[in-house]
Amino acid sequence: MGDLQSLRVFINCLDQQSLPRVLQVCSGVYFQGSVYELSGSEVCLSTGDLVKIIGLQLLSVSCEEIDTGATYELPTDYSGQFRLVAEELPYNAIEEIVGLCPVGVDACGSFIFTSREELTIDNFTVPAGTKLTLVTVEDADNGERLARCHVVGQNKASAEILLPLSLKGEFYEYESDRGFTLQEIMSSVRLSCRRFRSTNMKNCGALMVFSPVYEISAIMHMRKNVVKFPSSLEVDVQDVTEQFQDLVFITPLSLTEVASQPKQSFPTMAEILDGPEGDPFFNSSWFKELQSGRQLVLHGCGHTTYILASTPKGKKGKQYYFISERYGGRMRRRAREFGSVYELYLGSSQSPGLKVSVTRYVEAEEEEAIPALSVGEQLEVLRLDRPMDISGAAQKVESLICKRTMEVDDEDDEDDEEDDSEELFLPLFMAGHFVEKLSDNKKYKLTDLMGSTFPLDVKVVTRDKDLEKDPLMGLTALKLEETFTETIVLASLSNKPDWCFELPVSWLKMSVCFTSDHLPWSSDEPPDLHIETVTEVTEKFYYEYHKCISKIEEPPPRPPKRKPSNSKAPKKPPKSEKKLPKVKINVTEQLDDLSLYQTKGKRVPAPPPPDDNPDQPPPILPRKSISNAESVSMPNMYVTGPTNARNTAKRLSDSDHDYESIEDALNNPHESLFY
Incomplete structure (x- = not known):
């Protein structure tokens, strides 16, 4: 103790x-x-x-x-430096120096001392006050222990001498002007227990000790x-x-530390110390059971290959799954759908020789080199063509070369079918609707499809019998996107030791500890394990996974920009430059008398008081000015009307509504044409 x-x-x-x-x-x-x-x-x-x-x-x-x-x-x-303060008490023997100070040169230097008296060793004299650097301790042939010291004499001549540890004298530590950092002081056993002064202070600085x-x-x-x-x-x-x-x-262990344990450590009982933290990545039933204090049975660890799959967006939204390579259900390939020629190109790069059927009519556009497509036409993707220059477009675009064939009846000859085929150039920016043509109706295992090119659309037609409930059964479609390998810990709940689930190490942050509790089965009869091979994950996991792998897809190409037309349309002359008939001047003066073209915003002066002459017409009342856009069409100036302006003005003055009288005045010349 x-x-x-x-x-x-x-x-x-x-x-x-x-x-x-x-x-x-x-x-x-x-x-x-x-x-x-x-x-x-x-x-x-x-x-x-x-x-x-x-x-x-x-x-x-x-x-x-x-x-x-x-x-x-x-x-x-800390960037400041400190100077070592020498001890004032003398050392009485070399053995005392060696016992109190570490021997040897380290990163912070060696112990340097001086002798107050002159030393004579084997016809070699060391003057008093000479600096001696302790290097090491050696054993002589006769068993005597000697201290090897480095000496710098006159003219900077250096030598090494051996001083017996039993040598008596009065020795003092030499104080140098060298500065030490905090890291140097803390890393040296010899310096960490010494006294220092700041290098900014001379002999008046405070004495300090560091710990x-x-x-x-x-x-x-x-x-x-x-x-x-x-x-x-x-x-x-x-x-x-x-x-x-x-x-x-x-001892708390993370899942990574559990996975590094030897195989002899499993199976064993464990207790959850800290459950998963942060946003949940899993929607499975076993994830809700990972609470602090819950007992788990750890059966082992290893590596498992998974397939990341997703469903089309439906009432529940998109769903995402981990599917283990152990999955025992059967799947049938499902025709893929493509919404553009660019998607068709991506599908053909993954599946060479892709054949599709057109499901929606496409109208031809000659300016953008878009051919017409009819429903039911069969297309076989051949290759990607070099950028072509579309007439009227400001840039070159790439096109997909496809072989087009029409559906023929069984009575038609094969030669006729070959004659109906032709090559089409489909620009990548072209929109369309295509469905993949599949030639097989075979049921596949998941391991058989893992060698195919992903993504792959499938439908589960036979459930996995080892699962209590297969979540993939009944889904309309399932897209197998990509494969990846994860380090897992195979575990089960203590009340259901035979129903196991896999804990992905890199996606679950939790800690457990091994316990000495007995396994929930007899040592001679281990249970038959049923491993859950389908794990539903959240949308957050789906996007976090793609962030980790940094998978960036290129965007689809844009339609080409239109080139500006070279033919320029003739400019219309401004309204002020239009040539008007000479007679329009008279009409303009006449209309000015009727106050049709008064400037908006200007107040019209009041009319003069009427005189007693009955032959004169009554004064014309001022009207509100109207804009050119609100004015009526101009009358025909080449036909002489049956009435003069004076009679027209008189009739206008007798009317209760001015605008009706003005319309009559403007329409009378047109009526005179038929007269």
């Missing part, structure tokens, strides 16, 4: 190569009100708790000023997860590793 000491001192002196170590908390009680939280992990320590230290990570460096006792923490990447602050990763007794807490907690601990060697600590 180790000595009682504080947690900080124990961790600072701990050799990380000796981990794991078991500690017992001897003083200091930390209840819920004093819970320490670090990086989202909470821990509370109580007297008597057993803690198994499994890892250390440097968080920061605690700096303490010796004179004032002030403490503060510095980050590990590391670690993040401790530990497993606590009767706790089911790894806890993390800082080494700066004021807790006294005792090392009890030797007394509790046989103590079993529960």
